[in-house]
Amino acid sequence: MSKTAEIAVGRARPQTAAARRKRSWARKTGVAAGWWVASVALFAGLWELAWAAGWAPQLLLPPPHIFLQNFSRQAKFFDTSTIGQAQAAPVVAVLTTIVATLLRVLAGLALGFVASLVTGTLITQFRVVRGLVLPTLTLLAPISPIAWLPVSIFLFGIGNGPAVFMVFVGVYFVMTLATISQINGVSATYLNLARTMGASKRQMLFQVIVPSILPGLLQTLRLNLFAAWMVVLLAEAVGVGSGLGQVVMLARNTFNASLVFFTMTLIGVTGYLLDTAFRQLQRRLLWWQPASNGGSR
Amino acid sequence: MTDATGALRCRGVTKIWGEGTTKELLAVDNVDLDVRPGEFVVMLGPSGCGKSTLLSMVAGLEQPTAGLIEADGEPVTGPGPDRCMIFQQSSLYPWLSVADNVGFGLRLRGVPKAERREVAQKLLRTMGLGDVLDKHPDELSGGMRQRAAIARALAMRPRVLLMDEPFAALDVQTRAKLQDYIAQVREESGASVLFVTHSIDEAVALADRIVVFTARPGRFKAIVDVELDRPRDPRSAAYHELHDQLVDLLADEVDRAFAEQERAAR
Numbered sequence: 010m011s012k013t014a015e016i017a018v019g020r021a022r023p024q025t026a027a028a029r030r031k032r033s034w035a036r037k038t039g040v041a042a043g044w045w046v047a048s049v050a051l052f053a054g055l056w057e058l059a060w061a062a063g064w065a066p067q068l069l070l071p072p073p074h075i076f077l078q079n080f081s082r083q084a085k086f087f088d089t090s091t092i093g094q095a096q097a098a099p100v101v102a103v104l105t106t107i108v109a110t111l112l113r114v115l116a117g118l119a120l121g122f123v124a125s126l127v128t129g130t131l132i133t134q135f136r137v138v139r140g141l142v143l144p145t146l147t148l149l150a151p152i153s154p155i156a157w158l159p160v161s162i163f164l165f166g167i168g169n170g171p172a173v174f175m176v177f178v179g180v181y182f183v184m185t186l187a188t189i190s191q192i193n194g195v196s197a198t199y200l201n202l203a204r205t206m207g208a209s210k211r212q213m214l215f216q217v218i219v220p221s222i223l224p225g226l227l228q229t230l231r232l233n234l235f236a237a238w239m240v241v242l243l244a245e246a247v248g249v250g251s252g253l254g255q256v257v258m259l260a261r262n263t264f265n266a267s268l269v270f271f272t273m274t275l276i277g278v279t280g281y282l283l284d285t286a287f288r289q290l291q292r293r294l295l296w297w298q299p300a301s302n303g304g305s306r
Numbered sequence: 307m308t309d310a311t312g313a314l315r316c317r318g319v320t321k322i323w324g325e326g327t328t329k330e331l332l333a334v335d336n337v338d339l340d341v342r343p344g345e346f347v348v349m350l351g352p353s354g355c356g357k358s359t360l361l362s363m364v365a366g367l368e369q370p371t372a373g374l375i376e377a378d379g380e381p382v383t384g385p386g387p388d389r390c391m392i393f394q395q396s397s398l399y400p401w402l403s404v405a406d407n408v409g410f411g412l413r414l415r416g417v418p419k420a421e422r423r424e425v426a427q428k429l430l431r432t433m434g435l436g437d438v439l440d441k442h443p444d445e446l447s448g449g450m451r452q453r454a455a456i457a458r459a460l461a462m463r464p465r466v467l468l469m470d471e472p473f474a475a476l477d478v479q480t481r482a483k484l485q486d487y488i489a490q491v492r493e494e495s496g497a498s499v500l501f502v503t504h505s506i507d508e509a510v511a512l513a514d515r516i517v518v519f520t521a522r523p524g525r526f527k528a529i530v531d532v533e534l535d536r537p538r539d540p541r542s543a544a545y546h547e548l549h550d551q552l553v554d555l556l557a558d559e560v561d562r563a564f565a566e567q568e569r570a571a572r
Contacts, residue, residue, distance in 0.1 A: 198397045201367050206411035206462060207387040216414075220401040297401045297442060 069266050076267040076274075083271045086256055107279055110252040113169055114241045114283070117176020122230060125181050129188025130214065143189075150182035154240045162248045172244035172252070176237045180230065187229040191222035224298050227291050231303070234287055238280045253279075311343035311378065312388075312465030312498035314364060319373035321359050332523040333359045336373070339517065339526075341466070346492055346499045348513035350506065350552065352563035356524025357502045358470050364500060365391045365468050377466065387411060390464035392455055394471045398443035404430070404454050405439040411462045429457040432494075433487060449480035453487060460495060467492075469501045473508065485511050489536065506552045510545060511538050518555050521563035528555055 053073045059065045060072040076083070084099030087106045097105065128146075131138045157178045161171035195218055203217045245254025253276055260268035291303040298304025321334040334356040341347050349357040362368040364375055366385040375382040377389060385391075390411075398407045406413075408429060409422030417425075423439075430436055433453040443451055452472060459467060469488075473481045489512060492499055503509055509516050516530045530552070534544055 196397075198393050198395055199399065201365075201385075201391070202393065202397045203410075203414070204367065205365055205385040205387070205389070205391045206414055207385070208414050212414055216410075217399070220399070297444075 071267045071270060073270075073274075076270040083268055086259060086265075086268055103275070106251065106253055106256060107275060110241060110245065110254065111279065111283070113172040113245075113249075113252065114176055114237050116169075117173045117241070118180060118230065118234070118237055120173070121177045121180035121184060122226075124177070125184035125188055126226070128181075128185045129192060130218075132185075132189055133192040134210075146182060146185060150186060154179040154236075155243060158244065158247060161244065165248075167248055167250055169249065171248040172241050172254075175240045175244040179237050179240045180233045183233060184226065184229060187226060188222065191225045192218060194225075195221045224295050224302050224304065227295065228303050231284070231287055231291065234284055235280065238276075238283065242276065312341075312496075313343050313378055314339070314341035314466060314498065314500065315374075315376040315379075316340070316360075316364070317374045319360065319363060319370045319375060321356070321363060321368065322371045325371060334363075334370075335523040335525050337524070337526055341498050341500055344492075344496050344498055346489075346501065346512055346514045347517060348501045348503060348509040348515070349517045349519060350503060350509045350556070351519025351524070352521050352556065352560045353504055354563055354567065355519040355521055355559070357519050360524065361391075361468050361470055361500060361502050364466075365389055367391075387415075387462045388464055389466045389468055390459035390462050391468045391470065392452075392459050392472045394474050398451055398454055398458075400443055402443075403439070404435070404441050404443060404446065407443065408454060408458045408461055410458060425461050426457070429460050430454065432491075433457050447480075448476050449484060452476065452484060456488065456491065460491065463495075464497055467495075467497050467499045467501075469499065471502055471504070474503070474505075481508070482511075486537075488512065506549055506556065507540075509552065510534075510549050511540070516552065518552065519559070521559045522566065527559065530555075 056065070056070075057072045057074065060067070060070060065072075081099040084102050087099075087102040088097050128142070132143055133139070154175050157175060158171075161174040161178075165171045165174055199217050199221060200213065203213050208216070241252070242254035242257065245252035246258040249255060253272055256272045257269060257276075260266075260272060288303070292300075292305040295302070295304035316337060316339040318336050318338065319334060320332075320336050323329075323331040323333055337360065339347075339360075349360065351357045359368065363370050364377075364382065366382050366389065377386070382389075398404070399410065402410065405423055405426040408426035409417070409419075412422045412425060427436070427439060430439060433456060435450060435453055435457070438446060438450065438454075443454070446454065455472075472488075473484050476484065485508065488499075491497075499512075501512060510532065513532050516532060517526055518528045518530065519525070520527045530548070532548065534542070534548070539545060
């Protein structure tokens, strides 16, 4: 009899443990969400209060309940179809604008990442490349992407080109220098080990060096994500003719404060989601790294 | 087994670091050494005496400034999978599972995955690690990681195992356990072993022959044949006699190495 009791306990225990884990996860998530709501509510509440009490300029600082209120009217400004053509649905117009901006950022980031990885690798592997390329690169690196703005328009005119180029410039130099320092920092034991087991240069690169430097590179890329997200808006405001940056510029030119804050909200939320998505990608790719280093352990 | 049997031959091997600069340093000075097939040779000496440098040259990771090194009659010009190295720090790749780490060298040779896994499983089991195949290196203790590193070297079926203070970072009990493993591995694989250590106990427990180094520049002070029965009994009188003999041989060299390090630091 005592035996059956033991078995029953043994069977019940893992279930309760799993349930407990699930409960504690739910509680943690609930608490985190609570703080989020409280933080945003506090910020919005103070703003609303200041506005209602008349401390804030009524026209220039419209509080959230005003600029979030008439979605379809705000969305009208996101529609790039010319007068006389069929108007897109409000949600579609807003989403199209966000996606256009996002794609420019992602294209710039992807190109910058790959190009910097290739440049960095060539510089560390070939002395001639290092000698010829590195000095110029170090001189170009400190130039703000904003200074590249005219150049990007000279080169690419109006359209997606200049925006993608600006994002590219924003990450390429930093990432190339990061790649070089990461490659130089690869553990000598890791390299010697592969050498003693007869690895070719190519095998060394793809099976030892790339996995060694990936955590550091993705961390650098993530730090530059916000910079890229800012730079693309600037490029859109000046040289593209569509996207979130263009809407902000339009709002400024027409003195539409409500539209300014509405678009800023979209920019903030999208930027946050972009960062979250990137963190998830990092966790998947870097499963062997501890969480503090962007991994999932 | 092929004709190649894991014999090593060093003649007049010399290593000068930073040759032609003001910081020129004679690390290994004109040494001759022969390792017979299947022999277990321990290089014993104070830290900084050049024993690891000599090992790196045998591995082909460093080129001698002068002299000749041959493995099975072939001059050593670079690293080769016939001479596998086991390092002091655990050198398992953190992005690979334990099984993939053990099969890493085979993967470089293009051995298919299923076969690699089979080899890894067999070797890990003989090292007492049959159940950690899919674990992560970080989940293992230091002793387990070092055993996995040995399994990885054995997967290459090397004729020579080169070990650079492989147990120095482990605690005394784990170290004793791994010494048993390595003695057993040597027995089963028939590989020659060239083993670097600064621990006299380790040398006496493992070696067929002990090469005692002088402090820098590294020269051979003495070569001692060990004629104790295996497994070695650390309580026997002969063991203690040999141990004391080595302590005497090393005492001056340790003092010299210590004094030199103090001087260099000032």
